[in-house]
Amino acid sequence: MSRPHHERRRFEIVGQARFLTFSCFQRLALLGHARIRDSFVGQLMRARDKGAFELHAWVVMPEHVHLLITPALPEWTVARVLRDVKGPFSTRVIARWREIDAPILKMITTDSGRVHFWQRGGGYDRNIYTRDEFVEKVEYICSNPVRRGLVRYQEDWRWSSAHTDMAHSSG
Numbered sequence: 513m514s515r516p517h518h519e520r521r522r523f524e525i526v527g528q529a530r531f532l533t534f535s536c537f538q539r540l541a542l543l544g545h546a547r548i549r550d551s552f553v554g555q556l557m558r559a560r561d562k563g564a565f566e567l568h569a570w571v572v573m574p575e576h577v578h579l580l581i582t583p584a585l586p587e588w589t590v591a592r593v594l595r596d597v598k599g600p601f602s603t604r605v606i607a608r609w610r611e612i613d614a615p616i617l618k619m620i621t622t623d624s625g626r627v628h629f630w631q632r633g634g635g636y637d638r639n640i641y642t643r644d645e646f647v648e649k650v651e652y653i654c655s656n657p658v659r660r661g662l663v664r665y666q667e668d669w670r671w672s673s674a675h676t677d678m679a680h681s682s683g
Contacts (some may be wrong), residue, residue: 522590523639524583529568530590531649532579534598534635537620537628541574548605549671552577555601564588564596569650571657572671578653580640590637602629 536542543549549572556579560567565581565588583593606627609617621627640646650673657669666674 522634522637524585524589525639526585527582529580529582529640529646529649531638531640532581532590532594532635533576533637534594535576535631537631539575539631540616540619542605542616542620542629543572543577544574546670551605552601553671556597559593559596562596564593567673568646569653569673571653571669571673573656573660573662578656580646580649580653591634594634598630605629 543552552572556567556570556572559565563584565583567579567581569578569580571578581593583590588596606617606620606629608614617627620629640649654666654672654674657663657672658666663669666672669675
């Protein structure tokens with residue numbers, strides 16, 4: 513019998529990049545507002561600045577996130593990185609939504625009364641073995657907002673490494 517998706521074993525290899533995708537609860541656009549995406553980016557950068565991982569490429573979409581990272585193993589496993597990024601962020605957002613009695617709370621609260629921001633499980637996780645695969649994942653991540661029709665040029669999506677890379681290279 514195979515393991516459920518959320519219990520799948522990760523193959524942690526020191527120095528190896530990982531392509532990660534994780535989604536909002538029921539693929540709802542919980543990251544649909546700019547201020548919420550800004551908050552997520554802030555949490556992502558705080559985790560990176562702790563030395564938890566090297567951040568190669570990233571994008572925050574309305575209902576999911578893509579990251580290309582190299583975790584600082586053995587201390588910072590992928591699971592720990594994800595907890596450190598996702599946990600504090602979702603706790604803050606849900607607390608704010610409770611303060612203002614946001615209607616979205618009804619959509620993300622289960623019958624048992626538990627509120628979820630993120631889809632259950634670890635999301636999609638792939639080890640990156642070759643330079644070609646690494647380059648392909650960077651392009652995939654950065655072009656995601658263009659493919660979705662959110663912007664015309666990848667550097668125009670503010671919540672992406674394509675935007676920050678362009679901002680740093682032009683300044």
